[in-house]
Each structure stands twice: as C-alpha cells, then as structure tokens.
Amino acid sequence: MLAQLPGDASVWRATGRTLTVAAGATLLAVALGTALCALLLLRDTPARRSLLFLSILPVLVPPQVLALAFAQAAGPSSPLLLALGVAPPLGTPNPLYGPGGIIALLGLQGAPLVLLSLAAVLRRIPGEVLTAARGMGARPGYALRQVVWPLLLPGLLAGAGLAWVAALGNFGVAALLGIPGRFQTLPVLIFQRLSGTGTAALAQAAALSLLLAALAAPGLLAQHWAGRGTGGGSGRPFMPLPAGRGARWGAALLWAGLFTVLAVPAAALLASSVVPALGVPVSATTATLRHWSAAFAPGSQTLAALRNSLGLAAGAAVILCLASLPIALALRQRSVRWGAASADLSYALPGTCTGVAALLLALSVPGGAWFYGSLALILFAYLARFQALALRPVAAAAARLDPMLDAAARGMGAGAALRLRAVQLPLLAPALAAGGILVALLAVNEVMISSLLHGPGTQTLGVLVFNLQDGGEGPQAAAVSLVALLLVAALMALATLAGRRLPPGTLPWRP
Known part of the structure; x- marks a missing residue:
C-alpha cells in the first residue's frame, strides 16, 4: 500500500496542505510564544501570574471546541454577531473555513507550547548571568538580548518542534474548519479512509499514518537537539526585570487579546446554545x-x-x-x-x-x-x-x-x-x-x-x-x-x- 501513495493525487494534495498548515501554525506559534516570553517571563509585568494562566489556557481547550467556538463567533449566522448588529451579510463565507482559520487557531494552541518550553529553559539559567551583565554597565534590554536570549534558543527550538507536531496531527480544528472549506489535511484524510468500506481501508489508513509520522520527524529531531543543548543550572533562580512602560502597554494589549481569544468565543457558544437555530439573533424573546x-x-x-x-x-x-x-x-x-x-x-x-x-x-x-x-x-x-x-x-x-x-x-x-x-x-x-x-x-x-x-x-x-x-x-x-x-x-x-x-x-x- 505504501507503493501506491505516490500515485494518489489526493494524498499529495493532503500532504501539501498539511505541511502548509503545520509550517504556518509553527511560525505563528513561535512569534506569539516569543512575545509572551518577553512580556511574562523576562519582565515582572503587572498581573503576571494571571496573564500566564490565561495565556496557557488555549492549549488546554479541546481543539474541536476551540474550532466550533470561533466558527460560531465569526460567521454570518452567528447569533452573537447578529445580536450586536455586526454580522457579515448572509451568504458570506465564514472567514475561518479554510487554511487561514486553521493556521490561526493551531498557532494559538501552539503558542503556549513555545512559552512553556522557554520557561523550562529559563528555570535552568542562573540569575547571576544577568547580574554580571548589569554590573558591566549593560542596560536591561541589551542584557536580555545579548545574554539571556541566546541561552533560550534551545527552548525556542523545542517549542517549535512541539508546535510542529501538534499542528501536523491535529484533527479537531482541521476537520471542523477544513471540511466546510474543502481543505483536506492528512488527519482528516486518514479518518475518511478509515471510515470507508472494503479491505483496503485499514491498509490505506496505516500507510497514511506512517507518512504522517515521517512528516513529524523534523519536530521530534528539533526537540532532541534542543534537549542536548540544555543543561542543569546552578545558583539563584532567574528573576524577571522590572516592567517598564513598554511592558505595561504590552500587558494592556495582551489583556485585550486574551479577551478576544477566550471570552468572545465562549460567549458565542453560549449564544448559539440558547437560540432556536443558527442565524437567529440571541435576545430575551428568542432565548430557549x-x-x-x-x-x-x-x-x-x-x-x-x-x-x-x-x-x-x-x-x-x-x-x-x-x-x-x-x-x-x-x-x-x-x-x-x-x-x-x-x-x-x-x-x-x-x-x-x-x-x-x-x-x-x-x-x-x-x-x-x-x-x-x-x-x-x-x-x-x-x-x-x-x-x-x-x-x-x-x-x-x-x-x-x-x-x-x-x-x-x-x-x-x-x-x-x-x-x-x-x-x-x-x-x-x-x-x-x-x-x-x-x-x-x-x-x-x-x-x-x-x-x-x-x-x-x-x-x-x-x-x-x-x-x-x-x-x-x-x-x-x-x-x-x-x-x-x-x-x-x-x-x-x-x-x-x-x-x-x-x-x-x-x-x-x-x-
């Protein structure tokens, strides 16, 4: 069955789409995770613990629930948007159906993985390295860029590997946003082949799973290399630097972003669950x-x-x-x-x-x-x-x-x-x-x-x-x-x- 994969156009198409989604989601996750690390791990930002807790929540939300919540918060039939009078015209395609929406949500779920990988490496960095740099006259921002961030590169590599594997094998987001958008990835193709009839269905699913495992190899290697580049630290723990004006502005932006990512989709789910049908605005008269x-x-x-x-x-x-x-x-x-x-x-x-x-x-x-x-x-x-x-x-x-x-x-x-x-x-x-x-x-x-x-x-x-x-x-x-x-x-x-x-x-x- 493996020999038949190169001649199957649907496999090539699904493989290319899977790689596109995984690459885009990994890049987004690395960008967001790095920004979160700079704001919440390296700086003593106001309400730091609460922001850390909320920033990690997306990776713990079931992917199918996350996809459903965002889909019902963004489409023209969203009861919440209809009630607010900001819904797109009927007939407008849901903007999240397709590769853009899949990449965005998988990037959101991958960002906490990058953040946690960076946090694991940061715990091994002795606080004396930053004290020494400051003692030599380096400004806080320069000391972080020249001393701390190079030591965090193994954590960034490990986080990128985790985000790659997570995006590659995700089914919930890829199915709920990809099937309506006619964008089929390998996990969805495996599910559909295994749902078929005939003796070849299981063999096809097994061959596609081996292909998916092979595509995950770069992420596994990245985690292995990152693990070899980290060692146990000694001395006092790393202490975040005091928050400056930029960190306070960043915290305000993060609060707004977390509200959009967490509260709005949850409100959309609640609104959708109490209306007679999707496409009906939620109100006191329509609630059921x-x-x-x-x-x-x-x-x-x-x-x-x-x-x-x-x-x-x-x-x-x-x-x-x-x-x-x-x-x-x-x-x-x-x-x-x-x-x-x-x-x-x-x-x-x-x-x-x-x-x-x-x-x-x-x-x-x-x-x-x-x-x-x-x-x-x-x-x-x-x-x-x-x-x-x-x-x-x-x-x-x-x-x-x-x-x-x-x-x-x-x-x-x-x-x-x-x-x-x-x-x-x-x-x-x-x-x-x-x-x-x-x-x-x-x-x-x-x-x-x-x-x-x-x-x-x-x-x-x-x-x-x-x-x-x-x-x-x-x-x-x-x-x-x-x-x-x-x-x-x-x-x-x-x-x-x-x-x-x-x-x-x-x-x-x-x-």
Missing part, C-alpha cells in the same frame, strides 16, 4: 433551553458520551498513576530510562498514529477483533498516548527525594512494599495526583483516537461535538462544548490544588 433539554434528556447521546469520557479519563488516570510510581523510583536503571523515553515518543507522535496502531494491534491478535469499537480498545490507546503525562511529574518529584530516607527505612528492616507505602508514597502523592489530573484533563475531551476507534455505544464527548456539528446540530454542539469547557475548568482547579506542593513547572499553568 430546548437544545440543552434535548442534549441532556434521559437516554440521550450526551449522557452516554459523558459517562464514556469520564470513565475513560478516570480509568486512564488511575492506571497510569499506579504504573508511574514504581517506574519513577527505578529511573536510575538504564533499561527503565529507555522505556520511559519510549513513553515520551508515543506522546510526541500525532494521535492519529496511536489510534491506527491500536486498531492494527487489536485486529492482528487472535480474538482481538472483539475489542474493535469497544471502550477497552480506546482505553488501551489512551494508556499508550498519555503515559508520559503521568510519569513526568512523578519522575521530577522522585528525583528530589532524599535517598537517606529510603536507606534509613531499609536499615530499620522495612521491606520494599513497606517503604513504598510508608515512605515514598506519601511524599509523591501530590505528584501522582497532578499527573493523573493532567491525563484526565486531556483524555476527557480527546477526539482523534476516539473518532478512529469508537463504535456503537462508545461515543465520547469529543466525537459527539464533531458529529453534532457535522450533522447540522450546531446549537446542541455548542451546549455540549460548554459542558466540555466546564469539565476542563473543574479538572484544572483540582490540579491547581494538588500542585501547590509541587516544584515549579510541574503543571503547565504554574511555571
């Missing part, structure tokens, strides 16, 4: 809750999808937390470190590859066809996809454990199980909880893997949002999307509570 009633009626698809998503997310979080504890404690062994590196690889590759690989594995094992379309198969794929998220916080916390505690317990005759339960587990419990909530946060609204693997009765929230919008049920899709956003907010609140005892950077929004 019938779509909410239909979406959450007893026996509805929404309730079943909510149960499936919560069950899968909770199951994946619990299993991965239990598995990550002994692995994190054994990372000093070379074989365990190699296994942990493979966990990072499964998360770095596009989710499409994980979904197709899980499907191929299930169908190749004797009796594995029973798992096709089941929640067990989706759970297996989630475990493979999100294991790195559960392991990283625990590994970071385990590396900081004082080995004398374990040695003292061993000297008092405590066995391995007792030391794990009485000494190590209490100290690592916050990291375990944070890792589990990170897994649940991304798994509860996952769409790419579940769209490839779900069957009758195993639909998840992410798939339901896509199917409702694709079937012309925009108001119901908006209602379900708002529930998905509330789930994200609740999980973030739980993670924040658990993360107060964790080192900086363990949680994405607490750098």
Whole structure:
C-alpha cells in the first residue's frame, strides 16, 4: 500500500496542505510564544501570574471546541454577531473555513507550547548571568538580548518542534474548519479512509499514518537537539526585570487579546446554545433551553458520551498513576530510562498514529477483533498516548527525594512494599495526583483516537461535538462544548490544588 501513495493525487494534495498548515501554525506559534516570553517571563509585568494562566489556557481547550467556538463567533449566522448588529451579510463565507482559520487557531494552541518550553529553559539559567551583565554597565534590554536570549534558543527550538507536531496531527480544528472549506489535511484524510468500506481501508489508513509520522520527524529531531543543548543550572533562580512602560502597554494589549481569544468565543457558544437555530439573533424573546433539554434528556447521546469520557479519563488516570510510581523510583536503571523515553515518543507522535496502531494491534491478535469499537480498545490507546503525562511529574518529584530516607527505612528492616507505602508514597502523592489530573484533563475531551476507534455505544464527548456539528446540530454542539469547557475548568482547579506542593513547572499553568 505504501507503493501506491505516490500515485494518489489526493494524498499529495493532503500532504501539501498539511505541511502548509503545520509550517504556518509553527511560525505563528513561535512569534506569539516569543512575545509572551518577553512580556511574562523576562519582565515582572503587572498581573503576571494571571496573564500566564490565561495565556496557557488555549492549549488546554479541546481543539474541536476551540474550532466550533470561533466558527460560531465569526460567521454570518452567528447569533452573537447578529445580536450586536455586526454580522457579515448572509451568504458570506465564514472567514475561518479554510487554511487561514486553521493556521490561526493551531498557532494559538501552539503558542503556549513555545512559552512553556522557554520557561523550562529559563528555570535552568542562573540569575547571576544577568547580574554580571548589569554590573558591566549593560542596560536591561541589551542584557536580555545579548545574554539571556541566546541561552533560550534551545527552548525556542523545542517549542517549535512541539508546535510542529501538534499542528501536523491535529484533527479537531482541521476537520471542523477544513471540511466546510474543502481543505483536506492528512488527519482528516486518514479518518475518511478509515471510515470507508472494503479491505483496503485499514491498509490505506496505516500507510497514511506512517507518512504522517515521517512528516513529524523534523519536530521530534528539533526537540532532541534542543534537549542536548540544555543543561542543569546552578545558583539563584532567574528573576524577571522590572516592567517598564513598554511592558505595561504590552500587558494592556495582551489583556485585550486574551479577551478576544477566550471570552468572545465562549460567549458565542453560549449564544448559539440558547437560540432556536443558527442565524437567529440571541435576545430575551428568542432565548430557549430546548437544545440543552434535548442534549441532556434521559437516554440521550450526551449522557452516554459523558459517562464514556469520564470513565475513560478516570480509568486512564488511575492506571497510569499506579504504573508511574514504581517506574519513577527505578529511573536510575538504564533499561527503565529507555522505556520511559519510549513513553515520551508515543506522546510526541500525532494521535492519529496511536489510534491506527491500536486498531492494527487489536485486529492482528487472535480474538482481538472483539475489542474493535469497544471502550477497552480506546482505553488501551489512551494508556499508550498519555503515559508520559503521568510519569513526568512523578519522575521530577522522585528525583528530589532524599535517598537517606529510603536507606534509613531499609536499615530499620522495612521491606520494599513497606517503604513504598510508608515512605515514598506519601511524599509523591501530590505528584501522582497532578499527573493523573493532567491525563484526565486531556483524555476527557480527546477526539482523534476516539473518532478512529469508537463504535456503537462508545461515543465520547469529543466525537459527539464533531458529529453534532457535522450533522447540522450546531446549537446542541455548542451546549455540549460548554459542558466540555466546564469539565476542563473543574479538572484544572483540582490540579491547581494538588500542585501547590509541587516544584515549579510541574503543571503547565504554574511555571
């Protein structure tokens, strides 16, 4: 099947469009992430912590929800724009349908990845380097440009690699904005081929997934090279410079931008969910809750999808937390470190590859066809996809454990199980909880893997949002999307509570 790819015009077209989208989104993400770093990490900007939290939010919003919110906020049938009297004329194409909208939203979701990569490198830079430059008479801005920014280049490279891979394999944004705009990318093509009939459908999807994995190689290499260029720092932590007039103006612009990116789409979703139909302006006379009633009626698809998503997310979080504890404690062994590196690889590759690989594995094992379309198969794929998220916080916390505690317990005759339960587990419990909530946060609204693997009765929230919008049920899709956003907010609140005892950077929004 791989030999047939060069002769398929649709594959060439989808590949070119995928590369165009990934390149444009990566450039936008690098530009935005660099600006955010200069404003929020290198300067002590007013309300810095709040701005950091809000700036990281777009990467935690499910992509299909983000795409739906912006599409319903920008089109001529937007109830919010119609109510404000600023909607484009009817018949005007939605400006977000097509490559421009896809690049814009993927760039917004990639910018926090660049920002977090830069923050990780900045934590390794000793504060003395800036003090020395200032002591030699360098002005603050010159010292940042000539001393700090060159040291941040590995973080910029790693962030660009993350943004490239994330944009390359994104399905939610590419499907909801690309299909109406007749702009097909590789993840959408894989979904459509796998949805087809015939014995060749699975082989075609597997070949296209290998092609997508090959396209992700530059991003993986960029992250590898960046990791080799960063080392552990010593000395006092880097302290941001006082904010000048430019930083205060930048903060004001950022507040306005965050309002546009976060509040306006959320308001558009709310308006769309309470009107009789799209194209009707929201008002006191047109507002209705019938779509909410239909979406959450007893026996509805929404309730079943909510149960499936919560069950899968909770199951994946619990299993991965239990598995990550002994692995994190054994990372000093070379074989365990190699296994942990493979966990990072499964998360770095596009989710499409994980979904197709899980499907191929299930169908190749004797009796594995029973798992096709089941929640067990989706759970297996989630475990493979999100294991790195559960392991990283625990590994970071385990590396900081004082080995004398374990040695003292061993000297008092405590066995391995007792030391794990009485000494190590209490100290690592916050990291375990944070890792589990990170897994649940991304798994509860996952769409790419579940769209490839779900069957009758195993639909998840992410798939339901896509199917409702694709079937012309925009108001119901908006209602379900708002529930998905509330789930994200609740999980973030739980993670924040658990993360107060964790080192900086363990949680994405607490750098």
